Amino acid sequence: MPQCQQQEPAAAAANKSNKKDPPLIQCADLILPWLTPLELANISSTCKTLSQISKSITLQRTLDASRFLENHLIPFLNPNNQHPYAYFLYTPSQLLPSQSPLRQPWGSQLDRDSLGRHHSGSACKLNESWEVLRGCDSELATPRRVMGESGKGVCGCDCEGCEEGGTGWEFWGLEEMGIMTECGPGCGCGLECSNRLTQRGVLVKLKIVRDGKKAWGLFAGQMICQGQFICEYAGELLTTEEARRRQQIYDELASSGQFSSALLVVREHLPSGKACLRINIDATRTGNVARFINHSCDGGNLTTVLVRHTGSLLPRLCFFASRNIKEGEELTFSYGEIRVRSKGLQCFCGSSCCFGTLPSEHT
Numbered sequence: 001m002p003q004c005q006q007q008e009p010a011a012a013a014a015n016k017s018n019k020k021d022p023p024l025i026q027c028a029d030l031i032l033p034w035l036t037p038l039e040l041a042n043i044s045s046t047c048k049t050l051s052q053i054s055k056s057i058t059l060q061r062t063l064d065a066s067r068f069l070e071n072h073l074i075p076f077l078n079p080n081n082q083h084p085y086a087y088f089l090y091t092p093s094q095l096l097p098s099q100s101p102l103r104q105p106w107g108s109q110l111d112r113d114s115l116g117r118h119h120s121g122s123a124c125k126l127n128e129s130w131e132v133l134r135g136c137d138s139e140l141a142t143p144r145r146v147m148g149e150s151g152k153g154v155c156g157c158d159c160e161g162c163e164e165g166g167t168g169w170e171f172w173g174l175e176e177m178g179i180m181t182e183c184g185p186g187c188g189c190g191l192e193c194s195n196r197l198t199q200r201g202v203l204v205k206l207k208i209v210r211d212g213k214k215a216w217g218l219f220a221g222q223m224i225c226q227g228q229f230i231c232e233y234a235g236e237l238l239t240t241e242e243a244r245r246r247q248q249i250y251d252e253l254a255s256s257g258q259f260s261s262a263l264l265v266v267r268e269h270l271p272s273g274k275a276c277l278r279i280n281i282d283a284t285r286t287g288n289v290a291r292f293i294n295h296s297c298d299g300g301n302l303t304t305v306l307v308r309h310t311g312s313l314l315p316r317l318c319f320f321a322s323r324n325i326k327e328g329e330e331l332t333f334s335y336g337e338i339r340v341r342s343k344g345l346q347c348f349c350g351s352s353c354c355f356g357t358l359p360s361e362h363t
């Protein structure tokens with residue numbers, strides 16, 4: 001049958017080109033030829049609508065990295081617009097990997113009302129209690145309970161058990177770290193207690209700006225005074241074994257470029273000096289705004305404080321302004337002093353004392 005023989009190569013060619021198409025296009029190619037003109041027109045307009053919705057979702061996502069879980073919107077700004085936002089799951093506080101969601105909604109117009117106010121439960125409640133507090137004591141915006149060597153601080157409420165002393169802390173090689181104790185699950189007070197400064201989410205305006213060399217960075221969206229609380233370092237709390245496993249994967253991905261990890265290790269040296277407790281917080285997949293804070297060899301403008309809570313075993317790592325910060329300034333801190341990798345990632349902090357490479361440690 002000469003006709004059949006002639007058609008065979010054309011059919012084979014068509015099949016070959018179909019194989020390259022994504023599955024959805026392949027299905028459409030099977031179904032759409034059967035449709036009436038009206039059905040085809042309906043499909044076409046649905047696709048245009050979906051395209052508009054997905055553009056609107058992208059826009060909404062650039063407006064708030066926190067998925068409406070913080071008190072203020074935290075926008076992404078990228079002057080060259082190639083990457084409008086960074087994709088990660090948002091958590092305002094530490095969680096276990098088993099608590100980390102596989103997916104999280106982000107970018108629905110329904111998240112906000114016509115005035116742009118948040119609908120998300122936790123942030124609203126936090127915001128309300130903060131508004132009440134701010135009216136009566138502006139000092140609440142500063143770390144009143146940062147402790148010295150003695151481990152004693154000024155207690156903001158009558159709860160007992162707040163006067164615990166501190167040991168020595170190390171963070172990525174840093175020997176000096178502030179220690180502070182706040183009320184927690186073991187206290188009778190609630191979020192409105194003045195001794196829960198770091199538990200009300202992000203209270204200063206921030207923005208996330210893209211840079212050609214360092215990728216995203218966290219910037220001040222307002223003037224910030226020395227001592228003001230910025231945010232905690234939130235993410236998944238890992239076992240050391242899991243932290244090492246993930247760090248190996250991250251290192252491999254980073255060596256091929258285009259990947260930033262945000263796995264942070266905090267070490268506590270016990271008074272005996274013989275043992276060391278460590279906390280591994282991974283904000284790479286699930287985290288908060290702190291995952292965008294870049295390194296600066298001069299120490300930057302942030303200081304880290306370990307905050308303990310009455311009745312809670314694990315401390316939280318929190319960032320405070322180490323000096324007055326102007327609106328538009330990048331927020332940075334030192335990742336540490338140790339550089340175990342001779343060929344570490346290049347540092348672009350731009351400070352006069354720049355070491356040239358980013359700090360690196362064995363996890």
Ligand SMILES: C[S@@+](CC[C@H](N)C(=O)[O-])C[C@H]1O[C@@H](n2cnc3c(N)ncnc32)[C@H](O)[C@@H]1O
Pocket residue numbers: 213214215216217259260261262263290291292293294295296345346347348349358
């Ligand atoms: C915790 S993340 C900070 C946010 C990151 N820039 C991003 O876009 O997600 C740490 C990573 O940021 C990059 N980074 C941080 N500080 C840097 C610096 N001073 N110079 C170059 N890259 C930096 C490195 O890739 C590092 O592994």
